[in-house]
Amino acid sequence: METTQIRLAERPVGEPDDSTFTTATETLPELEDGQVALAIRYLSLDPYMRGRLSTARSYATPVEIGDVMVGGTVGEVVESRFEGLAPGDFVLSYSGWQTAAVVDGRHVRKLDPSVAPVTTALGVLGMPGFTAYAGLLEIGRPKEGETVVVAAATGPVGSAVGQIARIKGARAVGIAGGPEKVRALTEEFGFDAALDHRAPDFKEQLKAATPDGVDVYFENVGGKVFDAVRRRLNTYARIPVCGLVANYNLTSQPEGPDQLPGFLGQVLTQSLTVRGFIQDEFTRSHGRDFVRDMGEWVRSGQVRYREDVVDGLENAPAAFTGMLRGENFGKLVVRVSH
Amino acid sequence: METTQIRLAERPVGEPDDSTFTTATETLPELEDGQVALAIRYLSLDPYMRGRLSTARSYATPVEIGDVMVGGTVGEVVESRFEGLAPGDFVLSYSGWQTAAVVDGRHVRKLDPSVAPVTTALGVLGMPGFTAYAGLLEIGRPKEGETVVVAAATGPVGSAVGQIARIKGARAVGIAGGPEKVRALTEEFGFDAALDHRAPDFKEQLKAATPDGVDVYFENVGGKVFDAVRRRLNTYARIPVCGLVANYNLTSQPEGPDQLPGFLGQVLTQSLTVRGFIQDEFTRSHGRDFVRDMGEWVRSGQVRYREDVVDGLENAPAAFTGMLRGENFGKLVVRVSH
Incomplete structure (x- = not known):
């Protein structure tokens, strides 16, 4: 049995490009017990x-040059030497960017x-949903009546954040890029207000949409x-x-002035809580x-989700780079095989 | 009965100076029930x-031009129309920078x-101690065995932070300015390690003093x-x-690069918690x-404290400005009268 793999070829400086990834085919080993x-x-x-493409200090070890890119996958069991799994079963695993795997x-x-x-x-009932x-x-x-703001709000994390906020009685304000996504926020996901961060009057719109200020800002964009x-x-x-998607491709610290002292001052004077997290912790x-x-919420329709399915593993690199630019609409998933 | 008051004359730009405060004498009103x-x-x-000298958004309303400067005081009752207080009693009140008050x-x-x-x-058993x-x-x-770092560590907040950390089984590392203060940190307050932030090799000293990294940084300096x-x-x-004393007299945002995105990235990748607070909340x-x-800790000597007493209300402005530069050594108190 063979697997086609997408491997890290070169660490990108800024946005990943054609030289970042390479494709290889490998024969899988025989199954062990x-x-x-x-x-x-x-x-x-x-x-x-x-x-994972970068060696900068992070919560996880980077992917090594030559290694298969990491990622969550849904696979179908084709052969099993594990009690409780049989051919035809679907499983969630962390098999990475490849077409087959022995795990x-x-x-x-x-x-x-x-x-x-x-x-x-992989989405609403998986890692992104749990992150939200x-x-x-x-x-x-x-709390009931408070205002929750989230960006990348049609994404799998953002859309869940807004809908859970509403279930808890809060007002949900979503931010997204482009009129189609903004429309989906109120019409499809039930946000109380939706804003386009590309609008020239975005700041004014935000002010109007949060007349009582903001109590929770779920930060996944920066x-x-x-x-x-x-x-x-x-x-x-x-x-x-x-998450801080807006910063992920930054190659240097942004120009000044240095806003960090002012932000810490705000943390102090407004008794803010800023807390980074990776969902594993919880x-x-x-x-x-x-x-x-x-x-329950997904079954009852209280939480809706949207998926953006791209066909073919060979299209994963372009889809990935597009996602960092906000080009996907919903949870981005690659259909690797039928 | 008369009171001599120090009032806000002019909002300072940067460090307060001679034109910031003015002195006035006023006759107190007759006591009411x-x-x-x-x-x-x-x-x-x-x-x-x-x-309080600034109109920048804060947790408290600023002192108005012409108003008595605010502040906690210890007063002696000289006349009472309140049941439970008699002349000779000492009371804590928020009477501000003046020699007498009716409250x-x-x-x-x-x-x-x-x-x-x-x-x-006013110190270890008051607001600063409670802040710590x-x-x-x-x-x-x-947690036991963790490392707690605090700056302005001979001050009333910092010295309490270090000593409470040790009571809880943590390692306490104190930072102060100048050899005399640094010596007091280990010899008087029992810190495990003490550093001078003015030392040219401060960063290396800090690294050596925190071999297991830092689990709690109690931020009162910036x-x-x-x-x-x-x-x-x-x-x-x-x-x-x-607190962020280092920033209080800043007149503009510091020069770049902008460190805020990098700091938020650190909050994310290290799952940091940053929480501003004013002690009232607790x-x-x-x-x-x-x-x-x-x-109990003060009685038993487990928590020690040091006071820096300045004589005469007229010296309050200079003492205050000096404190913002780190010139005091211990809790700064003005002896207003005997």
Whole structure:
């Protein structure tokens, strides 16, 4: 059995380009006891992967040059020497950017396609959904009537943040790029207000959309959106920081003035809470509740999701780079094989 | 009865100077029912007062031009129409920079000079001590064996932070300016390590003093100390922010590069918690425990304190400006009258 792999060829400076990745084909090893062979059906593309391309200090070790790019996948078992998994079963695993893999059966999670489409395990019912759930409820802690703002709001994290905020009785304000996404925020995801960060009067729109200020800013973007939203924060506002896509391709520190002292001053005078997190931290404390709550909300339609499916593993690099620019619309997934 | 008052004459741009304050004498009104007349014995000088001179957005309303400068005081009751207070009683009140005041008896707290010197109500057993206690225990949450770093460490907040950290089993590293203060940190306050931020090799010293990194940075200074300490932070480090003295006299944003995006990136990749606070927030939740714990620790000598007493209200402005430069050594108090 063969696997086609996308490997890291060269660390990008700034935006990844044609020389960043390379493709190779490899023969998979024979199955050992406890292992399963997977045909990968779907690969998840997520912003955190940009961090794995870099050697900058981070929460995870970088992908080494020559290694297969990491990533969550949904695979179909084609051969099994692991009790409890049989050919035809769908599993969530962390098999990376490739078409097939041999993995330890203990390191995969079996999916039930009758409960929800298997791709949701990569999105609303998976890591991005859990990022929204744990970050918003544990760090953001929105109270009834408070205002929650989130950017990249049609993405898998942002859309869940807004909808969970509303379930908790808060007002949800979503920020996205372009009229189509902005329309989806109110019409499809039920946000109370939606803004286009590309609008020339974005700051004024933000002000109008947050008449009572902002109590929770769920930060997954950074950059100019952060600069604008922080002027609207209320005393005791909470800022869960789960991503900073706007900064990921930065090659140097931005020009001055240095806004850090002013921001710390704001943290002080407004008693702000700024808290970075990776969802793993909350698996033990919130994982079970997430599975129960989010499963229920998705079933009942209280939480909707949108997927952006790209066909073919060979298109993963371009789709990934496009995502960092905000070109996807919903959870970006690569259909690797049928 | 007359009171000599120091009033705000002009908002300072940068460091307060001779034109910032003015002195005036006023006759106090006759006592009404429920009021007491106080001869002010001690006035507390604290960094937060710099914020009151400015109209920049803050947690408190600024002092108006012409108003008496605000501040905590220890006064002696000279006349009383309030049940429970009699001439000769010492009380804590917020009477400001003046020699005498008429205040509502319900707004003062009676002090017991037999328990501790009355000036401690302005320092280790008062607002600064409570800032250290609540900020460290509620936000910093040092665990046994962790490393806590604090600057302005011979000040009333910093010295309490270090000593409480040690009581909780953490390693305390103090930063101060000048050899005399640095010596006091280990010899008088029992810090595990002490550093001079003026030393040319300060960064290297900091590295050597924090071999296991920094788990809690109690931020009351900002500026270059913050820049250095943040390079030493561990994953999940906590930064209670109670003051930024280094920035208080800044007249413009510092030159670039802009370090804010990089700092937010650090918050993200290291899962940092940055939390601004004013001690008031924790009065209800931690006030009672503070009185019990800190009283006990001061009595037992587990928490020591140092006071820097300046004679005469007329010297308050210069002492205040000096404090913002770090010239005081211990809790700065003005002896207003005997």
